Amino acid sequence: MKYDLIVVGMGPSSVFLAYELIQLNNYKNVLLIDQGKPVDKRMCPIEKIGKCVNCKPHCNITCGFSGAGAFSDGKLNSYHLSSKDKDGNIYLGGNGGGYIKKYMTKKQITDLLTYTDQIYLKFGADKKLHGIEHMDEIKKLQDKAIKSNLNLVSYPIRHLGTEKAHILYGKIQNYLKDNGINMMFETEVRDLIVDKNKIKGVEVFDINKNIYQNIYASKVVLAVGRKGASWLSNICKTHKIETKIGSVDIGVRYELPDKIMSKINEYMYEGKFIGRPFPYGDKVRTFCQNPSGFVSAEVYDNGLTLVNGHSYKDKKSTNTNLAILVSHHFTYPFNKPIEYGENIAKNLNSLGGNSIMVQRLGDIFRGRRTWPEDLENNSVKPTLKSAVAGDITYGLGYRTMSDIIQFIKDVDNVVEGFAHPDNLLYAPEIKFYSNEIVLNKNFETNIKGLYSIGDGGGLTTGLMMASCSGVQMARILSKKK
């Protein structure tokens, strides 16, 4: 089998790459490969039976058409609609959007975001933007945050909602199919075929037929997301693909009543707090806030279960959940951030009997574990019913734990009740990024014809930017044709 182009993975970065190739109309023979299923066949059993059954061979939440986007909360960070500088370019502070800004000018990113946002709207994204009204109230909260050594970042957000994200990506899947994009599902890419430093194709394993085969192409794009981060790291070692040591974000999913978060939820939908709490000065941030949402579990390679969260457009809980993540950058002689994160996850999974663990904040303050009966009497009821009451402090390192606790206290100065003892901490929440792949400005690795986009190689960190990286990749490839 021979194609002009193979894309490994079918997350948003890959899907938007294929969409844009159709518009540019000069690649005829394109193949997308994913180890998961088409979006309409992806179902998470937790919806029906209330607990994660560790779907084999791959988790339905993270794998298949539209990747981790399908069951995501679908918050599209519309950076391009936020405050602009005097030249009309966007502010991309912090790590907003990932490393893609190293490869493009602000003007290029602004235009790309505007274009990509229009595609989401075309396929049915909600026109409503959160975080653009109530600017005075947002400013007051931001001023309060500064006094507590925190930065409260505000971007306009479009919210698809988990169930609507599924429908939207379903429409894109049909569009790609109708326009001649080849898609191979339930197929794992096991290896790359490289000869004299040039890509020649991929070796795949068909899960249903239980057979290996080689598929050839002179251009291959890796779009494997965080799910594929560990695989990607190994592939980089095998084929000497140049990387820089990356980081790993480790923390908890925090759940508290909507009432406490009401202002942030109403004014911003998602408040991104960033701090560097005493004494370590590590970067700690809130991420992926889900008003009236649900805490969820997802299973990664090696059977690791990680916590996440999402919210529906229509079905609502009375709790808000958000991630509190500590960025870990290691220095000489240790250079294995992924293994470090995996070991933390293994320990926590084992302590929780292979389920996500949950603990009351008040119990952490008092130095005791949480028991199931404590949860029954707790004012905040866990929305992840399969979570096991326990002691997460056995699994998270002292430095991570101390960062999280100090950060929660700092945010409490801005959002009263943020440090209420009944609030819940679930662990492990870990964001794996592969070691950052070294790319040239065409997103090409040191192997000729091999490219990398999306979250997997560290280029982006979210739906919107992953999608943008796909559009940009299509434009680059079309110029090279």
Ligand SMILES: Cc1cc2nc3c(=O)[nH]c(=O)nc-3n(C[C@H](O)[C@H](O)[C@H](O)COP(=O)(O)OP(=O)(O)OC[C@H]3O[C@@H](n4cnc5c(N)ncnc54)[C@H](O)[C@@H]3O)c2cc1C
């Ligand atoms: C529950 C949840 C909620 C989220 N909420 C938000 C949100 O509200 N806003 C936001 O911006 N982001 C959110 N995210 C993150 C967002 O989904 C990702 O940033 C985005 O999907 C990254 O896109 P990607 O194309 O890089 O990779 P992914 O979407 O991760 O897709 C990668 C694909 O590659 C496939 N793959 C990997 N390795 C192989 C291999 N060897 N062979 C074959 N296939 C392979 C995987 O099966 C997967 O389908 C959420 C994620 C989750 C899980």
